[in-house]
Amino acid sequence: MELSKINRVFFVGIGGIGMSAIARYFAKRGQLVSGYDKTRTKLTAALEDEGITITYVDELSALPEAFILNAEDTLVVYTPAIPKDAEILKHFRNNGFSLKKRSEVLGIISKGMFCIGVAGTHGKTTTSSIIAHILKDTGYDCTAFLGGITSNYNSNVLFGDNNVMVVEADEYDRSFLTLHPDIAVITSMDADHLDIYGDKSHLEESFRLYAGQIKTGGSLYAHEGLPLENSISYAASSTAQARAENLRVEGSKFVFDYHDDSYSIPDISLMLPGKHNVENTTVAIAIALQLGIDAGKVKQAVANFKGVKRRFEYIFDNGRQIYIDDYAHHPEELKACFDAVRQLYPDKKLTVIFQPHLFTRTRDFAGEFASVLSTADELLLLEIYPARELPLEGINAAYLLDKISLKNKRVCEKDFVLQYVKDTRPELILTVGAGDIDTIIDPLKNTLQNA
Structure with missing residues (x-):
């Protein structure tokens, strides 16, 4: 399905953090957007305030009239968290509508764009948010789909005027295999989602498949110690290729020095606490420098990053x-x-x-x-x-x-x-x-x- 041919989009499970970001994206593009979710939350209330119609009743009668028919130019986005026998889902399935998972839609949106995909069993929301903030704050710009509400922008989706896209690549249900990034980050590969993968070896294999989908000439950044070939390592250590050193706490902030083979940036101040967030920031800095952004501007952007809601x-x-x-x-x-x-x-x-x-x-x-x-x-x-x-x-x-x-x-x-x-x-x-x-x-x- 091509973006230019979509006039209406309905989200089954619109209250999810990832789903709501895409809903906001299509609403910004001018498409008619509506959705269903089980309960009303702060997030769904915010979407309603932005003009998106949401129903909380799983009945055909609750659907807006525009989504009863018009299957040929309507996209239905759904989450696996919604039961397969949901009445609204059955309506769309039985009447010829095009149904896509959130990850598939991200794949469609990212086609033709310079894509920075951030994956990992943890750390991906903060890392992708820092990357997007640096690109925004320095004037480089980007469009971003994030797994949390960034405090600087009070949103989980950012809109840019260039061809660069930052996206959180979700490993659940192997969703990230719909993406083909130009730059990929893998923050961690700890055992998780074993109800899907069975064991850690299958989880790691999916991450390797994701790494294998990087476009020709692209880059893979991986946390130091991960079993991934042809990657640029990063960590708060003296042995990583992109590294944070001289880590210390000054007041309520963490301060560190950044080094790689080409750059050294001293005394970087970070509002987010913890070694893990210093490492998340380290890879974001490395990517920004690879894109040619001035080191001084990068340092300033990091210093004013306020974090993500519900992340410390x-x-x-x-x-x-x-x-x-x-x-x-x-x-x-x-x-x-x-x-x-x-x-x-x-x-x-x-x-x-x-x-x-x-x-x-x-x-x-x-x-x-x-x-x-x-x-x-x-x-x-x-x-x-x-x-x-x-x-x-x-x-x-x-x-x-x-x-x-x-x-x-x-x-x-x-x-x-x-x-x-x-x-x-x-x-x-x-x-x-x-x-x-x-x-x-x-x-x-x-x-x-x-x-």
Whole structure:
């Protein structure tokens, strides 16, 4: 399907962070955009405010009239998170509409563009957002599809006037194999999505296939130590080709020096905490320099990057109490997040509120989750967020809690969390998870403000 022949686009699962970015893209192009999702959220409300019609009822009668017929010039974009027997999906399938997954649509959009694709089991949202910000802030420009809401732009999609596209390449369901990037980044290849891949070897094979789809003459940047051939390595180490060195904490910022075979940039200041974010920034700098952007402008752009919503986001800080929220939902992400917190606040008692995401992920990595969560000072554990999955017998929050060696721990509901924080006034709070734990962010913030 060619973009020029699409007049209407309907999104089944429009409330997803990746889906909503594409919806905004087509609305900006002038196509009629509408969608369905199960529940109304802040994100769907924002889309409605932007003029996109959304229904929350899975019935044919709820569809806008323009999407009942007109199959020949209508694109339907769907997410695998929507049940296959959904009434709206069945309507489109049974009436000759063109149905595409989000990843396929990104492949269509990126055709003919200079594509920078960022993949990895974690780190890809922040990395792609930093790259896009540097290109925007320095005047190089780009269009970008991101997996989070960037704080600088308050959006998950950026529009550019040139032919450059930055895209987060998702490994789930092998989605990134629809892309053919000019520059590819692979941030990590830790075992994840084992419900799809079965084991780590098949996951790694998909990343190698993704790397094999780079256009002739293109570049592959890979985190140092990943088993990938013909790549440019990057890391916060002295042995990587693109490297961050002399890493230190100054106040609430991380500062480092950038080096590669051609450039040295001293005293780069980064608002985002943690070695992992320094490494994410390092590869973004390397790409910007490859594109010919002035090193001084790159350094300035990095210094004013404010981060991504729900990626180590400061929600509240009055000097006595600090509340940080993070999207971490894999053991390696939790470890990186905890390490960053400890580096910034080594003397504060850390209260962690964690919501596990997916029954299969909790089962497959229970030992790893338990090991990381045991390093907190205090743990409030919410029930597992099921997302697309049905329950697994015996796999619940209590199953995970039993494996955690920490003494000060409990399974609880969200209402208990709010009352507990009100009563005990923890000095350092961290909410982590990828489910609906974000629904307690504002109530927690209000609790702290009114304490």
